[in-house]
Amino acid sequence: MRQTAGTLNRTWLAILGILVLVAGVAVLLQATGILQNVLQTPLRGAKIVTGGLHPFFAQQWLVILFLAVGIIVGVLALLWIIAQIPRKNLAETYRLQQPGAQGRTTCDPSVLADVVVHQINTLPGVVASSALLRGTADEPDLTLKVTVNDEADVRALLRHLESTTFMELSTALETPVIKRRVQIDVSARNQNSGTVTQSGGIVLQ
Amino acid sequence: MNPQGAQAQSLDTRKDPVAGSIDARGHTVLANKVVEKIASQVAGDEAVAGGSSGGFLGIGAHADLTSRPKVSVELSGNMATLRVDVGMLYPAPLRQATEDLRQRIRDRVMELTGVEVRHVDIKVSWLTTADADAGGERKLL
Numbered sequence: 001m002r003q004t005a006g007t008l009n010r011t012w013l014a015i016l017g018i019l020v021l022v023a024g025v026a027v028l029l030q031a032t033g034i035l036q037n038v039l040q041t042p043l044r045g046a047k048i049v050t051g052g053l054h055p056f057f058a059q060q061w062l063v064i065l066f067l068a069v070g071i072i073v074g075v076l077a078l079l080w081i082i083a084q085i086p087r088k089n090l091a092e093t094y095r096l097q098q099p100g101a102q103g104r105t106t107c108d109p110s111v112l113a114d115v116v117v118h119q120i121n122t123l124p125g126v127v128a129s130s131a132l133l134r135g136t137a138d139e140p141d142l143t144l145k146v147t148v149n150d151e152a153d154v155r156a157l158l159r160h161l162e163s164t165t166f167m168e169l170s171t172a173l174e175t176p177v178i179k180r181r182v183q184i185d186v187s188a189r190n191q192n193s194g195t196v197t198q199s200g201g202i203v204l205q
Numbered sequence: 206m207n208p209q210g211a212q213a214q215s216l217d218t219r220k221d222p223v224a225g226s227i228d229a230r231g232h233t234v235l236a237n238k239v240v241e242k243i244a245s246q247v248a249g250d251e252a253v254a255g256g257s258s259g260g261f262l263g264i265g266a267h268a269d270l271t272s273r274p275k276v277s278v279e280l281s282g283n284m285a286t287l288r289v290d291v292g293m294l295y296p297a298p299l300r301q302a303t304e305d306l307r308q309r310i311r312d313r314v315m316e317l318t319g320v321e322v323r324h325v326d327i328k329v330s331w332l333t334t335a336d337a338d339a340g341g342e343r344k345l346l
Contacts (some may be wrong), residue, residue: 030239096300096329102311103287105303107329115295142268168296 002086012080094137094173108138109133112172116165120144123160125152127189141179142169147187154184215324240318241291244287244325247313249273253302257331266331268292285314286324295332303327 029035096105113131135141255270274291
């Protein structure tokens, strides 16, 4: 139900992978002497810093440069870690008024989600369910999580979701619900609606 | 009440005694509550819209399509802006149903009160299914 930073992770990992790959290839080329022929880099084993390393790294501009680079990298890493927190990314209130209407029509996505959940919970074998609507009223994005017990017919449940639940939501919003995800969990719990079941039978005397 | 108004009335009376006598009968003042209740009743009469009933101080209230929805009105002279907090039947097409409701409220309020309704903002607060009154119980076949 919650969204993670999958795309962000893939992007940053790709960037870091390319950087490391470029660095590795450069080291290989330098080690084989090819880079020295092409870019006139120092020879393998030659000293590029004259004198000791300590005085070289003690230069003020170099300290400031390392500090700035360190802070930037640290902030980016922190933002990347924060982005890992799963988020619901709930939709804002749906605006449903028609063009030229003399007034606004609004509906909170949770209102629609509640009625969808209410309907699904009455299906045979469904123990619990939750729904989350994202996107806009014109492009709704529905995520469903349905928990069923071992008495549920999962195929029949999926057929019902396709033929009834999604269709009714499309009817209510007057637009097809193209983006939809269904997660089905199995639980050992019993179905309990908290209501009395009506039965219509024949009394035999 | 004011001297200018009194003067204007006496002049009109001299020109048109009948109109002057009608003005002299008094004013009709329409309170906000009147418009609110009329709009609420009109919305409640719709089959697909309703309000909430029961509960105490708003706690424990439940959706009821037969009750009147909550309406608030802003009156400015002879113009009104209405805000309707309504529940709807699911899966009714919400855009079409609320637009029909808006037109119905506008027409009836203008017809019954003479107040010009400029905007009707509708907030769909809850949705209910036709079988919700039955408690959502499962039927054994």
